[in-house]
Amino acid sequence: MRRRLIAVGVAAGAVGAVGGALGVAFRQLLHAQAAKARAIIGKPLGEDAIDADRVWKAGYGDPLDLLLLGDSIAAGLGADVRKETLGARLSKGLAKQLHRAVRLRTAAVVGSESCALASQLDALPPDYRPQLAVIVVGGNDVTHRVPVADSAAHLEDAVTRLRALGAGVVVGTCPDLGALRPVPQPLRTLGSRASRQLAAAQERAALHAGAHAVSLAHVVGPFFITNPDEMFSLDRFHPSPLGYKRTAEAMLPSLLAALGEREDVPFGHAAPRGGR
Numbered sequence: 001m002r003r004r005l006i007a008v009g010v011a012a013g014a015v016g017a018v019g020g021a022l023g024v025a026f027r028q029l030l031h032a033q034a035a036k037a038r039a040i041i042g043k044p045l046g047e048d049a050i051d052a053d054r055v056w057k058a059g060y061g062d063p064l065d066l067l068l069l070g071d072s073i074a075a076g077l078g079a080d081v082r083k084e085t086l087g088a089r090l091s092k093g094l095a096k097q098l099h100r101a102v103r104l105r106t107a108a109v110v111g112s113e114s115c116a117l118a119s120q121l122d123a124l125p126p127d128y129r130p131q132l133a134v135i136v137v138g139g140n141d142v143t144h145r146v147p148v149a150d151s152a153a154h155l156e157d158a159v160t161r162l163r164a165l166g167a168g169v170v171v172g173t174c175p176d177l178g179a180l181r182p183v184p185q186p187l188r189t190l191g192s193r194a195s196r197q198l199a200a201a202q203e204r205a206a207l208h209a210g211a212h213a214v215s216l217a218h219v220v221g222p223f224f225i226t227n228p229d230e231m232f233s234l235d236r237f238h239p240s241p242l243g244y245k246r247t248a249e250a251m252l253p254s255l256l257a258a259l260g261e262r263e264d265v266p267f268g269h270a271a272p273r274g275g276r
Helices: 003-018 023-041 086-098 114-122 139-143 148-164 187-209 221-226 241-258
Strands: 064-070 102-106 132-136 168-172 212-214
Touching: 064 086, 064 114, 086 102, 086 132, 086 241, 114 148, 132 148, 132 241, 139 187, 148 168, 148 187, 168 187, 168 241, 187 212, 212 241, 221 241
Parallel strands: 064 102, 064 132, 132 168, 168 212
Antiparallel strands: none
């Protein structure tokens, strides 16, 4: 997700939502708040995530192929070293649970919207067959005011393609943008509402296409709200190393379920009908 566009996009979406009902003064307030948020957030992390692709826990042998698709969260922007990225955290967690090495491939790109999932899949080698895929995307769809139906359709198409390849799929739905403290009120509340609407649509699309869904707003959102200094990185927008650790731990039950390694999943997780 790109920091400059979050406040602008949410503000623009909010302006569209309120229309002329609340008048010019309210629209001016939202634009002023967007400018303030941009100045506070800054761009200390750049736009390039750390390359964490490798075989994790190679000593276990028989690597399982794990693919990550989506935006900056899936790419791990905000981690200080590769072992702290979301992909690495998920790989190590899976390896320990399965006693099996995990070969990580990250196709996620910082700044991506849901429409980019198709190109991320297209860029993979023709003979690549992941056994498990994780998708985290949506924040940029909210900030760019992409229609919810369009975002959900792009996600469902990506899941369908992955399932056709034989992969188990887990979707981490759009995080709650209301956790972003640098974005002032009422802009933050409007962003929260939009992100939750998208997350609900993503869950429906994921389940319909045969993926497992994890509500990031429910399983880790409270940590980001109550402990923002620890859970966010320097830009107070992307997860910190601890934020990625908590996110990976929270998502792991659905990854195991998508592989057929467990049946029950906790609150905030949803499984498609028929399991895998």
